[in-house]
Amino acid sequence: MTTDQAVVARLRAAGCVFAEDEARLLTEAAGSPAELDALVQRRVSGLPLEQVVGWAEFHGLRIFVDPGVFVPRRRSEFLVDTAVSLTHEPPRPVIVDLCCGTGALGLAVATALGGAEPGGIELHAADIDPAAVACARRNLEPAGGHVYLGDLFGPLPAALRGRVGVLICNAPYVPSPEVTFLPPEARDYEPRVALDGGPDGLAVLRRVAAAAPRWLAPGGSLLTETSDQQAPDMTAAITAAGLTARVHSSEEYGATVVTGSSDLSRTDPAFPPGAP
Ligand SMILES: C[S@@+](CC[C@H](N)C(=O)[O-])C[C@H]1O[C@@H](n2cnc3c(N)ncnc32)[C@H](O)[C@@H]1O
Numbered sequence: 001m002t003t004d005q006a007v008v009a010r011l012r013a014a015g016c017v018f019a020e021d022e023a024r025l026l027t028e029a030a031g032s033p034a035e036l037d038a039l040v041q042r043r044v045s046g047l048p049l050e051q052v053v054g055w056a057e058f059h060g061l062r063i064f065v066d067p068g069v070f071v072p073r074r075r076s077e078f079l080v081d082t083a084v085s086l087t088h089e090p091p092r093p094v095i096v097d098l099c100c101g102t103g104a105l106g107l108a109v110a111t112a113l114g115g116a117e118p119g120g121i122e123l124h125a126a127d128i129d130p131a132a133v134a135c136a137r138r139n140l141e142p143a144g145g146h147v148y149l150g151d152l153f154g155p156l157p158a159a160l161r162g163r164v165g166v167l168i169c170n171a172p173y174v175p176s177p178e179v180t181f182l183p184p185e186a187r188d189y190e191p192r193v194a195l196d197g198g199p200d201g202l203a204v205l206r207r208v209a210a211a212a213p214r215w216l217a218p219g220g221s222l223l224t225e226t227s228d229q230q231a232p233d234m235t236a237a238i239t240a241a242g243l244t245a246r247v248h249s250s251e252e253y254g255a256t257v258v259t260g261s262s263d264l265s266r267t268d269p270a271f272p273p274g275a276p
Pocket residue numbers: 070071072073076098099100101102103104105126127128129132150151152169170171172173193194195204
């Protein structure tokens with residue numbers, strides 16, 4: 001049996017469905033036979049492939065994924081496409097990615113809208129988990145993005161208030177009682193703070209919706225990912241905040257995105273652009 005065949009056999013025995021593809025990626029990532037053995041060992045012990053090789057493909061980009069950081073999911077590419085489709089004016093809006101994890105979603109929107117070269121587009125991101133912030137800095141800072149550590153809007157510069165055109169938030173939305181039923185790759189290797197959305201899954205997202213109008217520019221949009229079942233409650237939270245809610249669904253991605261748009265003609269004296 002060749003080394004390649006042996007790797008495929010070990011992965012298949014561990015239950016990896018795409019054993020050939022994974023073997024190829026692990027072999028490419030390894031610098032030596034000993035390193036390959038170590039990488040395969042980590043993978044068969046259950047670590048997500050992306051955390052083992054250190055990157056994930058997302059919306060055509062290669063995104064760094066550090067151990068212990070949420071792996072961006074393919075279904076979230078639908079949120080990126082929705083953000084791009086909602087953006088008309090200005091063509092290069094200020095983008096904020098809250099609960100950013102690796103920062104994949106913000107970087108993908110920035111890249112799609114204006115190219116993510118330094119100075120190309122204004123991109124800010126934040127997360128409460130220091131490991132996620134360190135990882136997002138690796139992904140976003142080369143593109144000129146800024147990443148902050150803290151709870152939701154708390155660490156953002158006050159000067160962003162009333163200026164955000166695209167406010168992305170893929171927060172944790174699994175209801176607490178359902179976390180235990182997630183696949184072991186998520187349950188064991190992604191932090192609970194990245195998964196657990198409280199009793200009905202919407203605890204973090206409700207807080208985001210309530211505060212979003214203070215940060216959105218006139219005509220700007222909040223974009224959230226939820227389950228299909230959660231969409232009506234998320235719609236209610238966004239409507240209660242004074243935004244125009246809309247549900248977008250994709251069978252192709254198996255994804256639901258609930259957006260909240262601010263009135264284009266809003267001139268709200270309570271939230272003048274840039275006010276602290
Ligand atoms: C489901 S993961 C999504 C990460 C990223 N948006 C993505 O789609 O790949 C949720 C992220 O929210 C962060 N998070 C959870 N509660 C937070 C809070 N109160 N403030 C900021 N970030 C939070 C977690 O650390 C985690 O990185």
